[in-house]
Amino acid sequence: MPHILVVGSLAYDDVQTPYERRRDVLGGAASYFSLAARLYAPVRLMGVVGDDFRESDLERLKKRGVDIAGVERVKGRSFRWLGRYDHDLVTAETINTDLGVFGDWDPEVPAAFTDSEFVFLANILPEIQLRMLEQVRAPVVVALDTMNYWIERKRDALTKVMSRVDIVTINEAEARQFCGTHNVIRAARQILALGPRAVVIKRAEYGALLLTKDRIFWTPAYPLEEVRDPTGAGDAFAGGLLGYLAHSGTVDDRTLCRAVLHGTVCASFAVEQFSVDGIEQADQTGVEARVRELQTLVSA
């Protein structure tokens, strides 16, 4: 089985919704991604944490089979995010971000990880994404995620790294912002023209749209009557997506479509509970069942 390498944040979140508030809960793109991807293939995690990071949280990841040998612990505070969701439980308002040790992180891919075949460059500085990419010897599939912050401040570097990866995953609003069009099909085509073989536009409760040279695929979100914490949905999505590809060993259009279904289902588990609890508790049987339901949902 090929290995999946993820480079991204490990964080403590303080999350508020109109119904609930949780402080100091495990978060960060790499946590969500790893706990989804481990359902499919072995995961290698690169991240950085401060003195305040609980050993028990690293243990949680380890217990789920995630290889945490690439997690550096350095002096200082861990990345902390304070966010609030409106009653729609879709868009987060960031009240405070404290990058802590993540702000100065200058990672190197450990020698033992350089043979990873599937790579996920989570939402970090595009220059770091590019450098990570160059340190992996012969990746089969590299996927990246990004956010408005980099679109506004690091557009050129982001465009460059997008042109080097195989899959770009991006939120709908960010795709619109990056491409200067409201039409998501046009936006996806613009990003595809940069070089990746696939673009996935994440549309939160409206599902996900996949575009390749020859295929448009759309899946709705898995219908939930209760969403408790949307944090990490996009990263759990990417974990399911890349996990499924790694497990399949191929990246043809058909497999990409199925991978998007798996990503969608992983996201649904993530948002059902606060923090990573939902995706941590998910298992393959549960994922498969929801993938089947998702297919039933759209079959006329």
Added chain:
Amino acid sequence: MPHILVVGSLAYDDVQTPYERRRDVLGGAASYFSLAARLYAPVRLMGVVGDDFRESDLERLKKRGVDIAGVERVKGRSFRWLGRYDHDLVTAETINTDLGVFGDWDPEVPAAFTDSEFVFLANILPEIQLRMLEQVRAPVVVALDTMNYWIERKRDALTKVMSRVDIVTINEAEARQFCGTHNVIRAARQILALGPRAVVIKRAEYGALLLTKDRIFWTPAYPLEEVRDPTGAGDAFAGGLLGYLAHSGTVDDRTLCRAVLHGTVCASFAVEQFSVDGIEQADQTGVEARVRELQTLVSA
């Protein structure tokens, strides 16, 4: 073949988008609905127009097979709507509504129309919807549409008529408003609990969600790279939906799902051109081709 009866507005629209403006173009829920439904079954139209309504516009409907014997012409001005769309081409801002003769319309179903089997009560005063419903002798399927205006001002009457129909079609934002929840699945269940056998939540560019007692079905919108005028999308949708049901003669869940696909495709034709031009030019072959594409879009 059973007959479809539609009761609703015939209007002249003045539509502005960031790219184009068209004045005095044929609009109104009943126009869009009729031009979609006539692709499937004979349509009987009830509406009211003023002295200013062009005979040529009634001819357009007639030429497409719509029975306009139920259109009253009275002294006064026709219904006029002035609306503007933002660059997202989704939500209309109403700049002015002049109900004209439509404001005082007190319709009676013509004797020749009372045997109609399929009935669409377009977005009008709920009390009129209810009265129309009572005048049709033995309807097989009655569907209604509504809007925020009635939700705010005529909630009780609207609730009553919803409880008497078979299908409620409603915009996502209006479903949320009516039900007081952001979650559309919950909103759809609430409306279903009032009595209809099916609820369709229209989600514009995100497609449509169908809920029955035993089934949830979701179709994405037909992916268009250019939307020119979203006016009438919901009514063309209802026309395709009810048209397909009338053509099929059954309303089981499977048929309802397929009807939602047809509604979605009719809406796509409507929004591709200004006014009713797109849906007027659509034909069965074109609709069938897009229904197949829509199914390919979601099949993994």
